[in-house]
Amino acid sequence: MFTVLARKTVIRRTAVVLLAVGIGLSPNAVSAATPTHYHGAAFVHGNNGNVFKRSEDSAWGGYAVSKGGQTIVASWVNPRVDCSGGGVNSAWDGFDGYGTQTVEQIGIDLDCSSGSAVYKPWYEMYPRDSVYFDQTTSEGDQMTATVTHDSGINYTLTLADSTQNWSRTFHDSLDGANDSTAEVIMERLSSNVDNFGSMTFSGCQLDGQPFGNSAPDAITIASNGVDQATPGNIDGDHFDMTWDHA
Known part of the structure; x- marks a missing residue:
């Protein structure tokens, strides 16, 4: 039997909105304590549409495009992580968040908070936990990882591990979701980024076409x-x- 928990141990942030809001729980979910990790994101919307200005801090790294779609998909191999920094990184894909106030996303945390890497699967309909x-x-x-916008505010989110031969699918909805952007992201959930070396996001597609065809914007994780x-x-x-600096 699978266990599903809604937790506030970490809070994923949109690329603009920095405010944590209340908990939304699935019927069999359990809420948890106040977040132990806090980090805001870091891009400010530019004056000309989808151009974003670099700021001193950014929690996201990867590619994002100011254009929605029906299905976003990306693959990766869970990297080896040097946990000397004791932080939490996260790899995911999804819709919204690049200048919007919701994110519909699914992925894996690379959690070094215990001193050794623990790989934790999750999904999120932000601003819920x-x-x-x-x-x-x-x-x-x-x-x-695959996120499909079914219709209206309804989404299907699937994460599959072909090495261990499992796949989990979740059907969820979120008031305010507008499917206006799409992303493939490595995210910093703590102040530092633990050394994951270099990893490849592959098979990245938006509506069956290579993600690069959408001319997405490159984003660098940065601090100060x-x-x-x-x-x-x-x-x-x-x-x-590629990891550069803690």
Whole structure:
């Protein structure tokens, strides 16, 4: 039997909105304590549509486009992480958040808070809490994350681990979701970024077309003006994300 928990251990942030709001729980979910990790995001909307100005701090790294769609999908291999910094990183894809106040997303936390890497699957309909689900995934596992906008405010979110031969699908809805942007992201959930080396997001597609065809914007994770993790050039449906600095 699978366990599903809604927790406030970490709070994922949209690319503009910095305010944490109340809990939305699924019928079998359990709320938890005040967040122990706090980090705001870091891009300010520019004056010309989807152009975003770099700021001193950004929690997101990867690629985002100011354009919605029906299905976003991306794959990656869970990287080895040097946990000397004791932080939490997260790999995911989804819709909204790049200048909007909701995010519909699914992915994996690379959680070093215990001193060694723990890979935790979750999905989130922000501003509701992350929903972590009890499924084993490890370093080196091949993951695929898919978010589908079904209709209106309804979404289907699927995370699959082909190495361990499991797949979990969630159907959820969120008032205010408008499916106006799409992202493939590595995110910093703590003040530092633990060294994950270099990882590749592959098979990135928006509505069956290579994500790069949408001319997405590149985003660098940064803190106090220091680059922490940077995306390489997107080549069709894949790009590398490389650790630079804690």
